[in-house]
Amino acid sequence: MTSQxxxxxxxxxxxxxxxxxxKPVRIDELCAGKSVVIVGVPGAFTPTCHSSHLPGFVxxxxxxxxxxxxxxxxxxxxxPFVMAAWxxxxxxxxxxxxxADSRAEFAKALGMDIDLTAVxxxxxxxxxSMHVVDNVVKSVNAEEDSSKVDASSSCRLLxxx
Amino acid sequence: xxxxxxxxxxxxxxxxxxAGQLLPARAMSLKVGDKLPAMELVEGLEMKKVNLQELxxxQRSILFGVPGAFTPTCSRVHLPSYVxxxxxxxxxxxxxxxxxxxxxPFVMQAWxxxNGAEGKVRMLSDTQAIFVEAxxxxxxxxxxxxxxxxxxxxxxxxxxxxxxxxxxPDPTKATCTLADQLLQSL
Numbered sequence: 514m515t516s517q518x519x520x521x522x523x524x525x526x527x528x529x530x531x532x533x534x535x536k537p538v539r540i541d542e543l544c545a546g547k548s549v550v551i552v553g554v555p556g557a558f559t560p561t562c563h564s565s566h567l568p569g570f571v572x573x574x575x576x577x578x579x580x581x582x583x584x585x586x587x588x589x590x591x592x593p594f595v596m597a598a599w600x601x602x603x604x605x606x607x608x609x610x611x612x613a614d615s616r617a618e619f620a621k622a623l624g625m626d627i628d629l630t631a632v633x634x635x636x637x638x639x640x641x642s643m644h645v646v647d648n649v650v651k652s653v654n655a656e657e658d659s660s661k662v663d664a665s666s667s668c669r670l671l672x673x674x
Numbered sequence: 675x676x677x678x679x680x681x682x683x684x685x686x687x688x689x690x691x692x693a694g695q696l697l698p699a700r701a702m703s704l705k706v707g708d709k710l711p712a713m714e715l716v717e718g719l720e721m722k723k724v725n726l727q728e729l730x731x732x733q734r735s736i737l738f739g740v741p742g743a744f745t746p747t748c749s750r751v752h753l754p755s756y757v758x759x760x761x762x763x764x765x766x767x768x769x770x771x772x773x774x775x776x777x778x779p780f781v782m783q784a785w786x787x788x789n790g791a792e793g794k795v796r797m798l799s800d801t802q803a804i805f806v807e808a809x810x811x812x813x814x815x816x817x818x819x820x821x822x823x824x825x826x827x828x829x830x831x832x833x834x835x836x837x838x839x840x841x842x843p844d845p846t847k848a849t850c851t852l853a854d855q856l857l858q859s860l
Contacts, residue, residue, distance in 0.1 A: 534818040558780040560719075592819040595781055598744040602784060615820035632721070633778040634801035635821060 517624035517655065524648045525622035529612035530593040538612060540586075540619060541648050547583040549645045550670060552609075553625055553638040555659050557591040557599035566640065567603055569667035574608040577667070580674045582644075586610045590617045590637045614638060627659060642670045703810030704829075708836050711808060716779050716799040724798070726805070729772075730834045736763065736771045736856070737798075737831055739811060739824035741845050743777040743785035752826065752848040753789050759853035760794040766860040768830075774798040776806060776823045800824065813845055826851050830860070 524544055528537045543549075552570055554562040570577075570585055577585060585608060589596065593613040600611040620626040620638035629637040640656040642665040652673045654664045663669070704710075710730055714723045730737075738756065740748040756763070756771055763771060773795050775782065782797035791797070803822040806812040815823045828851040830838035838859065840850045849855065 556778060556780060558784040559778075560780070563780075590820070591781070592742060592745075594742060594744040594746070594749075594819075595777070598784065598788065602788075613820075615818075616816065617820075630802060632801075633780075634776065634799075634803075 515621060515624040518643070518650055518653055520650050520652055522650045524645055524650070525619065527614075527619045527622050529588060529614055529619060530596075531610070531612055532597040533593050534615070536593065540612070543586075544584070544645055544648050546647050548581050548674075550577060550582050550585045550674075551643045551645060552585070552587045552665070553620065553623070553641045553643075554587060554589045555627070555629060555637045555640060556633050557589050557595050557611075558602070559633070561640075561660055561662060562589070563599075563603070565662045566665065567605065567609065569662070570642075571603060571605050571608050573667040573671060576671055577674070580671065582674065584610065586612055588612050588614050588619055588638060590614050590620055590635060625655065640665050642667070644670065644674055704808075704836060704839065706836050706839055710831065710834050710836065711805070713805050713808070715774070715805060716801055717796065718779055719783050721779055727834050730831045732833055733769045733831075734767050734833075735831045736768055736828060737774060738772070738826075738828040738851060739774045739806065740826055741775070741813060741815060741823045742819055743775050743781050744788075745819070747826075747846055747848050748775075749785070749789070752852065753785070753791065753795065755848070755853040756795050757789055757791050759857060762857055763853065763860070766857065768860070770796065772796045772798050774800055774805070774824060776800050776803045776812075776821065811841070828856055830856070 524541045526541045531538050587609050592615050596611040596613040617636045625639045626636050627639045640659040642654045644651045656665045710726045712727045717724050779799045782799050786797050806824045811825045812822045813825045826842040826845045828840050
């Protein structure tokens with residue numbers, strides 16, 4: 514198992530999907546030269562992700578931009594159609610880019626994978642937030658308990674940027 | 675009256691065991707005349723476990739399977755056909771309609787809400803693909819959606835016994851598994 518990503522690490526060269534299986538995006542190419550916030554969540558439409566975690570980043574989008582953040586990305590181990598539908602339901606629009614880590618490759622490369630097979634049917638992504646500048650990780654805030662939002666919240670991240 | 679799927683045959687290699695026993699781990703095929711296995715799937719945000727044999731006992735039901743909640747064909751055509759024709763299905767003696775997919779219950783509930791399925795089509799999560807694998811109705815969509823999914827199928831079940839089973843030969847299309855097609859044979 515990969516050890517968990519930490520400040521100073523470079524983003525892995527992994528392909529995620531933007532809205533459909535035929536719309537691949539290399540995360541490192543997307544983040545090159547930019548200040549990016551990446552939020553990892555266990556599941557689209559799951560209670561905490563839907564009511565607490567993501568809405569915070571949508572609401573704090575302008576504050577993040579004021580701190581120089583160019584892009585906010587949310588990643589989950591869900592297929593691209595589910596992620597697109599979730600973006601619509603959240604009204605995240607052009608504030609948070611929802612990318613599908615369909616095969617958990619990104620979660621595993623970051624050491625952020627968690628086995629939620631019993632509840633959700635597969636390996637999923639732990640709850641975390643991360644600030645990355647030009648593909649170099651600046652801060653990582655992982656929740657110890659992925660069912661809660663505390664360390665990984667948008668307001669906590671704002672204090673670290 | 676038994677009816678074989680007219681759009682694709684399912685070649686089974688082993689018969690289902692007696693009702694009440696879990697199916698062996700090897701893939702096999704559910705076919706007309708078989709009793710549903712005593713498997714537990716999950717329904718709803720409360721993550722309620724439902725036993726298939728109990729769920730379908732004493733009722734005339736429809737169970738249709740889709741490759742993925744929120745995927746194009748499933749969303750544009752397949753689920754809406756059952757929501758729209760629900761009353762016609764009831765008029766033909768169907769007492770309950772279920773949709774099954776290898777998606778978690780949160781995704782299934784959101785999809786139900788997005789399609790106005792509440793009170794008409796109930797959503798079953800075969801979260802770990804145990805039913806579709808055991809029934810020979812699984813589809814490897816790892817390259818597209820990340821894992822095993824359900825084939826596109828529809829079953830008519832009477833008192834827990836499969837009376838009709840139709841499987842789409844091309845899972846990206848919905849033809850014989852649509853509600854209006856099924857109505858013609860009920």
